[in-house]
Amino acid sequence: MKKDLSLSALVSDATMVNDYDPNAMSVEKAKTWINHFLHNIDQKESIHIKDALHRVLAKSVIATMNVPNHDNSAMDGYAINTEQLDEQGPFSLRVTGKLFAGNKLEGTTKEAVRIMTGASIPKDINAVIPQEYVEVNGDNITFQQKPPAMQNIRTVGEDIKIGQTILQKGRRIEPCDLGLLASLGIGSIEVYRKVKVAFFSTGDEIISLGTPLLPGQVYDSNRYSLIGLLQRMDLETFDLGVIVDDKKIIEDTLKKASAFADVIITTGGVSVGEADYMKEILKKIGEILFWKISMKPGRPLAYGKIGGCHYFGLPGNPVSTMVTFYQFVREALLSLSGESPIHPIPMIKAKLLTSIKKIPGRTEFQRGFFVQNPQGEFNVSAIKDQGSGILRSMTEANCFMVLSESMGSLEKDCWVDIQLFDSLF
Structure with a gap:
């Protein structure tokens, strides 16, 4: 693939690329082509960290202070200076001071200081003995072993050092990151x-x-599936409803959406049909690639641009809509959002509890239900009804069984790759 190949050039002359066949496109090849034409949206904004969950960093975060910014106790116990001890115990010391987190030392550090977790370590203390290893008798403590120097002391910068990059540009903020930033x-x-995403369904029916x-x-049903999928990705969404099969209305809707959205997603109208005007309109107002993907479900797929807006035309069958979103649109939206790196959807091995039918030559995403047996092994059963119009198969499943192009039918006890629905976001 030529790095400088433009979308318009590929749309106008598909023969310019030797291995490009829009009528027999593999899943991985389609992902590669889509990714070739994506660039993240570079507009930025500054927000408070309480509003930052799942947002994508536009600038790396550099530490301007040490964490912790002072030596402090990692335990509730007794702080001592080990240099005043002999090598062999038992040892007995008088408690001459008390120190709580955020407070000043009460007393002195002459022998032992009762100390709490997080309290600053005085300059002439070099170890903390956990309270469970100490026998207390009035104002005296007894312990058997000499602790090593710096035991149970958190040192300055142990967690984070000044100048350290703590969060990289392109990272999607998780709950733990909010605490790290606050620290x-x-x-x-x-x-x-x-990313601004507009979407609508088409069809008089x-x-x-x-x-x-x-x-x-x-x-x-497709629009509501898309609403749920898009909400999980923390996007700005625009639900444009159902658009009837009217050329002018469809064209006007696409033009208006492309003026404010970064991405338009439609369902239906990208396969052959007497009243499917979408392909004709898209060819008129955009630069659109129409593919037949070697996959099931979800064979028809359209991708391209209308002006500066990316366009995804998903098939109208309910399961096909969801499968093509998971496999193609999800990754594209992550890329546009600036997330980097984008990790592939994790796949794990599972043993079939049922036989499954498949024809070689296409990648199939059959719906399955997996469980983990007492031995820790993943087992998966195929959902009975696998039709692309049977949305119930998605509700009854908790994973895709990803069956590669080269695979044929599989018997019980064969191993397959599965994608867990919970790992798709």
Whole structure:
């Protein structure tokens, strides 16, 4: 693939690339082509860390202080100077001081100091003995072993040092990161703005909720699946509803959406059909690639741009919509959001508890239900109904069984790769 190959050039002349076949596109090849035309959105904003969960850092965070910024006790116990002890015990010391976290020393450090976790270590103390290893008798303590120097003392910069990069640009902020930032006194960070995604369904037979169905009509399930998928990715979303099969209305909707959104996602209208006007309109107003992916479910897929807006045309069958989103759109949205690196969806091995049918020559994402047996081994069973229009198969499943192009039918006890639904985000 040529690094400087433009989308418009590929749309106008697909023969310019030797290994490019829009009618027999592998899953991995399609991902590679999509990624070739993606660049993260470079607009940034500064936000308070309490609002930063799952946002993407636009600038690396450098520590401007040490954490901890003082030597402190890692235990509740007794702080001593080991240099005043002989090599062999037992040892007996008088408690001459008391020190709590955030407070000043009461008394002196002459022999032993009762100390609490987090309290600053006085300059002439070099070890802390945990309280469970000490016998207390009035104002005296007895212990058997001499502790090594610096035992149970957290030193300055042990967690973070001044000048250390603690969070890299491109990182998606997790709950633990919020605490880390707060420990450095950092109240705001620079992040990329949220990716703006507009989406709608197409088709005269697709009806919005709240309207009684007439013969031949179905409720719009795809839009609600997309709402859930997009909400999990912390995006700015625009639900444009159901658009009827009218050329002018579809064209106007696409043009208006492309003026404010970074990405448009549609479901339906990208495969062959008498009333599917989407391909004709997209060719007129955008630079769109129409692919037949060697996969099941989800064979038809469109990708391209309308002006500066990325476009994904997903198939209309409910399961196909979700599978193509997981396998293609998810990664593209992560890339546009500035996240880096983008890790592939984890796959683990599981043993089949049921036989499955498959034809070689395409990648299949069959729905399965996995469990972990008492020996720690993952087992997976195929969901009975695997049709691309059977949305119930997604509800009954908790994973995809990813069956490569070269695979045929598999018998019980064979091993397969699975993608856990919970690992997709």
